[in-house]
Amino acid sequence: MTSDHDGRGIPEQRPESRREPRRTWDFFSVPAPVKRVFDCFPLLTYPPNDLPQCTWPTRRGNRLFVFSDAAGAQRGRPSFNPQCLKWQAYLKFIGIEFELVPSNNHASPSGVLPFLLPALPVGTSTPIPLNKMQKWAIEEVHCEEEQQLDLRFEVYLSLLDNRVRNAWLYHLYLNQENFDAVAQRLYVDPSTNNSTVRSILSSQLQQAARDELLKSSSYIDVGALEAEAAESFDALSTLLGDNTHFFDRPNPGLFDASVFAYTHLILDQKMGWRYNRLEKLLSRHENLIKHRERLLKFF
């Protein structure tokens, strides 16, 4: 009776001790129907994906990766992202030849567009990220570093990088009408056809814009954002004056490209803005509009 052998042999004599372990086992184990469902997985194992087809294998030039659509990139149209357009315009102004490749942030080694794959030296595949692009361009064509020429360069640039950019962020992402009509079409729809993923991407984009604006203030004051953008346009217009280019330079440069990146996209009818307060603010300044029209001829 007391030996192990007997105990195992005649289980019905110890019903109490048999019962307890079974109850705990039940509680912690996966219920059988659920286990059966999980046993079915993976339903199907797909063969590994092919590497992405490189659509530009034969080109030998510099390749600039920007936010763009395929048709626009082929014809070298301006990108719809201000940061990308700034560098696209700058490289064009100083006379560097390049191909546009439509891309997105996930493709970039630094996580932001634009970046550039240089043609030379042959065989290299080291991309040039955003923060090294100007240095690379200067070494390429031996133009001057414009920041050094005028103390106001960096100062007025801060208007574009902060005030105009904040107004732009609100305007594009947080104004729901514009978001549905413009940002959704340009940034969200090309990435996927799945409507769930689309709605998640949209809310992530909007949240990112909101977080960015809330970094500098505790709430988003649309009136203040637009007033600051208006002030900035006033100041930029005064800085340009009657000159053809900013800082009275004979050729357009980095600062012109930075201004053009915003003025062009704000004034561009093809963007399909639904609510365009920035355009009203900008159109008070004849010289900024003319400046944009002159530079648009490069494209």
Next chain:
Amino acid sequence: MVLELHVWGPGFSLPSIDAQCLATIAYFSLLVPKGSWTLVASSDPTISPTQELPALKNGSIWVSRFRNIADYLRQYSNGEWDLDGDLTALEKADSVAFSSFVESRAQVLIDLSLYVTSGNYYNSTSPAYGSILQWPNQWVLPPQLHAAAKARTESLGLSSLDLEAVREQQKREHSTAVTAGRIPQNFIRRPRDTVSSLLGKTPQQHQFRLDALTGDLFGPLEELLGDKTHLLSERGPSSLDCLAVGYLSLALVPELPHAWLRDLMLRKAPRLSQFVERLRRELYGTVNVSDAFANGGNSPLPWRAPERARLATIGSTLLNSLADATPILKDIRMNNRLRETAESADSGLSELESRSLSAYAQAQGRDTLLSIATVVGGLTALAGYMVHVGAFSPQDVGEHKHDEHEASETTIPES
């Protein structure tokens, strides 16, 4: 009507611990005659409807932020109280551009110096807040401000000024090494960095980066100042001077354990440093924390003691911070706030915008409720299923006896 200017309270012998507040105080003391304004160190952003300081209160009207307050003063006085009234067009443009430049660049450096550099934050900034805040705000607000400053400076990649971030990084590396199995557990020595050795090391590591950052800010300002008495013109101070003295005195004046910002400023911009020092002595004097809480006193600034917090305010602060720390409640509260802002008449939004914004907030609110309902539904379904398969039964005790009888029968086939 006496204008009330509500600000963050004094710290580091300056009348406020916040740069925007300092700039606004400078603007007022240059422009508004004594007797028509009072300065209240309320140090509680919730008193203003926009949850921001500095905030100007005139009767029932609240205006916040330096730029908006300056605009309001001009309208209020029919153009009389306006520091930028006689600037030329070019000076005006410069004023706008340099203001944006100072606000963006200097704020980052102040964040780095006062908040992100751990030694400075725990030894100076946090105690300074402690002496001006009332309970329970002194436990609630400084961590929030600390986190906000860290978020603003994240992109600069200078996190090793921040001891907490350094320690987290070390812990991560440590656990990666362990999980990778490269080092046997017993051989790993805990990284034994004392606080002082870390602090001694970091400033040098980042010397180049900080050098560049400070040079970018001080260079153009030093050049703009030149030999003039004020930044823009010889004729007198402008709003840019107020902003500059507000932001830069927080770089220059505080006595900190790691005074890298002051050292760099004195070295890179000696004339600018003198200018800021002169202007801040003229405008602020030296402020003790006690000045702000005693009416009048012998301070050059028109202090008025803030009201003691009432029990209701304290309760609501506690409740708010608790609610904001609870995951789902936080979302709901945020949406409600957004809707209230959108629907309030003075939000500065056009009708269309406020309608779309409030519709958005409502939709977000519905989303949150829907997700709560989904989770609750899912949990109920799971519990129901478990009861159904008998993983646990509600009448476990009652069935016990019955089970025992059956057990003898069911266990037989197993042997």
